[in-house]
Amino acid sequence: MGALPPVIAVDGPSGVGKGMVTRWLAHELGWHRLDSGALYRILALAAQRAGIPHDQPAAVAALAPGLDIRFVGTTEADEAILVDGADWTADIRAESTGGLASHIASAEAVRAALLQRQRDFRRAPGLVADGRDMGTVVFPDARLKIFLDASAEARAERRWRQLSQAGVNAKLLDLCDEVRARDERDRKRAIAPLAPAADAIVVDSTQMKPDEVLAEVGRLLRNRGISP
Incomplete structure (x- = not known):
């Protein structure tokens, strides 16, 4: 059996880039x-639409194997998330869906149901995995592990700017409270809590511009000898 395709794991809290x-x-x-977070959002939304309460994790998890999920597009502007052929992108990206996903993600049955689905994305020539436990649980053998972090205030402000540009009226203080609450759930859950892998490189982007973050990631890539 040949070697598995390489993986780059990028973990971190919500809204960090x-x-x-x-x-x-x-x-x-x-x-x-x-985008592993999208899988949890998809499952949470599918359960809601099927009338399954999120406090019934076994029933929620049972939906996972039957969902046909595809990611298309290469940028945030043209990316689409297709579920059973329908475009769920806008609903998946909604703040309310993120909150639902954070709740179901703490359930062992849900995480077990999605674990193999995540690993099935590992195909040649390689995989870039975005999540919260990519480097610790899903792909512990990843060739490069990055933990991208930023303060709750900075992440809330970034989200507020995104929503404002999209014409959505949101309160910065409310967004900040939501970010902190989600962080609390993710960091303190018993199963696969949000935390850097022991061999991950932490990049704090609080004071960094997007191009500076990409430049730093590019440097880390070259240091590991990874190139197109």
């Missing part, structure tokens, strides 16, 4: 990309 980094990496390298 993992999507920007992993899209860029996947494009630069010509690798596949996994």
Whole structure:
């Protein structure tokens, strides 16, 4: 049996820029990309639409094998998330869906149901994986592990700017409270809590511009001898 395709794991809390980094990496390298957070959002939304309460994790998890999920597009502007052929992108990216996903992600049955689905994205020539436990649980043998971090205030402000540009009226203080609450759930859950892998490189982007973050990630890539 041949060696498994290489993986770059990019973990971190919500709103820290993992999507920007992993899209860029996947494009630069010509690798596949996994947005693991989207899988949890999809499952949470599918359960809601099926009338399954999120406090019934076994029933929620049972939906996972039957969902046909595809990611298309290479940038945030043209990316689409297709579920059973329908475009769920806007609903998946909604703040309310993120909150639902954070709740179900603490359930062992849900995480077990999605674990193999995540690993199935590992295909040649390689995979860039975006999530919270990519380097600790899903791909512990990843060739490069990056933990992207930023203060809750900085992440809330970034999200507020995104929503404002999209014409969505949101309160910065409310967004900051939501970010902190989600962080608390993710960091303190019993199963696969949000934390850097022991061999991950932490990049704090609080004071960094997007191009500075990408430049730093590019440097880490070259240091590991990874190139297109």
